[in-house]
Amino acid sequence: MAVQGVEQTILRDPALFYWILFPISVVMILTGILRHYATVLMNSPPKSASTLAESRERLALLRVVNLRNHASAVLNRESFEMRKNYMVSGCRNGAFLKDPNKRGQPPANPMTDPAGMEAMTGMLKGNMMMMIPQTLIMSWINAFFSGFVILKLPFPLTIRFKSMLQSGVMTRDLDVRWVSSLSWYFLNLFGLQSVFGFILGSDNAANQMAQQMGMANPAAMANPLQPGQDPDKLYQNEAENLEVMEHFCILDGVEDRILRNFAPQSI
Amino acid sequence: MAGPFLDSRDTSGSDLISALRLSQQAPTILRLGSGTKSASAPDTAEEYGRIERLFMACLRTGDDESAEACLERLTRRFGPANERVMGLRGLYEEAIAKDHSALEECLQGYEKTLSDNPVNVPILKRRVALLRSLNRSSDAITALIQLLDAIPTDAEAWCELADLYQSEGLSSQATFSLEEALLIAPNAWNIHARLGELLYVCAATPDGTTARLLGRSVQHFCRSIELCDDYLRGCYGLILASSRMLEHTDGSLDPSLPTKKTLTQLKTFALQKLAEIVKARSVDEENWASSRSELIAAKELLNRFEQ
Numbered sequence: 367m368a369v370q371g372v373e374q375t376i377l378r379d380p381a382l383f384y385w386i387l388f389p390i391s392v393v394m395i396l397t398g399i400l401r402h403y404a405t406v407l408m409n410s411p412p413k414s415a416s417t418l419a420e421s422r423e424r425l426a427l428l429r430v431v432n433l434r435n436h437a438s439a440v441l442n443r444e445s446f447e448m449r450k451n452y453m454v455s456g457c458r459n460g461a462f463l464k465d466p467n468k469r470g471q472p473p474a475n476p477m478t479d480p481a482g483m484e485a486m487t488g489m490l491k492g493n494m495m496m497m498i499p500q501t502l503i504m505s506w507i508n509a510f511f512s513g514f515v516i517l518k519l520p521f522p523l524t525i526r527f528k529s530m531l532q533s534g535v536m537t538r539d540l541d542v543r544w545v546s547s548l549s550w551y552f553l554n555l556f557g558l559q560s561v562f563g564f565i566l567g568s569d570n571a572a573n574q575m576a577q578q579m580g581m582a583n584p585a586a587m588a589n590p591l592q593p594g595q596d597p598d599k600l601y602q603n604e605a606e607n608l609e610v611m612e613h614f615c616i617l618d619g620v621e622d623r624i625l626r627n628f629a630p631q632s633i
Numbered sequence: 634m635a636g637p638f639l640d641s642r643d644t645s646g647s648d649l650i651s652a653l654r655l656s657q658q659a660p661t662i663l664r665l666g667s668g669t670k671s672a673s674a675p676d677t678a679e680e681y682g683r684i685e686r687l688f689m690a691c692l693r694t695g696d697d698e699s700a701e702a703c704l705e706r707l708t709r710r711f712g713p714a715n716e717r718v719m720g721l722r723g724l725y726e727e728a729i730a731k732d733h734s735a736l737e738e739c740l741q742g743y744e745k746t747l748s749d750n751p752v753n754v755p756i757l758k759r760r761v762a763l764l765r766s767l768n769r770s771s772d773a774i775t776a777l778i779q780l781l782d783a784i785p786t787d788a789e790a791w792c793e794l795a796d797l798y799q800s801e802g803l804s805s806q807a808t809f810s811l812e813e814a815l816l817i818a819p820n821a822w823n824i825h826a827r828l829g830e831l832l833y834v835c836a837a838t839p840d841g842t843t844a845r846l847l848g849r850s851v852q853h854f855c856r857s858i859e860l861c862d863d864y865l866r867g868c869y870g871l872i873l874a875s876s877r878m879l880e881h882t883d884g885s886l887d888p889s890l891p892t893k894k895t896l897t898q899l900k901t902f903a904l905q906k907l908a909e910i911v912k913a914r915s916v917d918e919e920n921w922a923s924s925r926s927e928l929i930a931a932k933e934l935l936n937r938f939e940q
Binding site: 415416417418419420421422425426428429432433436437439440441442445616617618620621622623624625627628629630 | 809
């Protein structure tokens with residue numbers, strides 16, 4: 367173990383700072399920015415429905431959910447029962463489906479279904495964007511800089527931090543405050559998020575704007591269906607939810623509520 | 634200050650004044666934007682939202698040149714194939730159309746766009762609006778129903794449908810449509826008040842359901858006041874609906890309807906509240922300019938009930 371109370375000194379070449387610490391940080395920041403722009407470039411916006419029937423299949427589900435959630439705030443008993451009957455029977459016999467004849471068949475294999483395929487490649491692209499640069503940089507650091515001690519933290523730490531700060535340096539006796547080059551890479555990897563926020567704008571807003579403007583109507587773009595999900599099952603589910611719903615209406619007694627809460631007592 | 638609009642119709646007077654003010658600044662705003670690019674035209678969604686509003690204001694006040702410049706900027710940024718830009722372009726073309734046949738041409742243009750992409754929502758909506766302004770209400774209703782069948786979560790379209798139905802005199806369908814809009818936005822006090830107004834108008838045709846319609850109307854006005862407690866329109870409607878209901882309650886004891894005592898209290902409350910609102914807003918110069926017509930109508934109502 368390191369001798370207690372004695373300051374460890376290691377004679378470091380100041381060139382270590384310019385040739386290892388500084389390059390690693392710069393490279394990390396640059397790849398972060400590059401990755402951001404590559405993601406923006408490859409990001410495909412969620413596809414909107416291409417036919418009216420497809421759009422109905424997606425949004426009618428939201429309509430049923432809306433009815434279930436908000437009926438108590440708006441509808442009186444008759445209009446609620448009317449809507450409920452319509453929605454339940456519509457959900458049951460597949461009136462809202464894109465293709466009512468295909469009910470009951472197993473959903474298309476996402477590998478052959480072009481829409482599902484697209485969603486999957488989208489996910490894959492996102493993951494690759496993270497994986498590839500990190501693998502490259504880490505192997506670069508491992509190949510060139512492994513084993514360097516490049517930095518001494520100005521504050522003491524407990525022994526537990528040893529594995530975090532000194533990966534790649536197999537020395538048991540070294541004080542925890544020394545940081546190895548590989549660890550500096552990891553610290554950068556996790557710690558640079560706020561720097562990117564500063565450089566690229568908070569929430570990286572610039573790239574989302576084109577989409578925001580493009581969506582004339584965000585409601586029309588929403589898609590509750592995940593790829594590979596059977597919409598018929600979702601509708602059957604909703605029909606059941608709706609069927610067990612009890613009607614109550616907050617408009618009942620609103621007159622007395624108004625008088626009690628808003629009117630002065632004198633009236 | 635905006636003299637010629639003093640005697641314009643009250644429904645749009647307040648909006649026109651602000652639209653006029655905005656469009657008068659259009660050359661300045663546009664020059665700022667197109668001049669030194671880096672300094673004054675940030676590439677943000679708010680900026681483009683502002684240009685879009687400016688475009689609308691310019692069209693309303695007849696400044697077609699500035700409107701075209703706005704549209705040009707939006708097209709340059711988002712491309713002519715962007716759905717929203719296509720909608721705005723359609724609006725512009727309708728606005729500069731000289732006669733009936735030019736409007737028909739616009740309509741054909743929309744049909745063509747829609748055959749390429751049937752879910753182009755802005756164009757679908759423009760088509761409905763154009764059909765309506767060509768006085769083809771039933772076609773507009775059919776088109777709007779098609780739109781809503783595909784996109785049933787669009788509150789704006791439901792409100793428009795309600796308006797169309799009401800202008801055709803189909804009040805129960807209009808009620809249904811407004812209820813659908815409310816299901817999407819259950820806390821929109823203006824739609825609650827709108828539904829209250831609709832029910833109040835429905836109740837004017839004498840048949841067995843008058844009392845029930847008036848009861849629902851009162852409920853919706855109450856709800857709109859509950860959601861926004863100094864909503865002038867809600868108070869106004871509550872006064873009218875409750876006093877009409879007081880005239881109509883002839884001892885028929887329906888337990889679902891409010892009693893005479895409650896109605897009298899509601900009416901007194903609404904009158905007080907309206908007087909307060911009018912008093913507070915008349916003092917405020919800014920407010921007075923923008924909601925003049927509303928306030929005048931409210932004052933007139935108060936005077937009527939004082940006598």
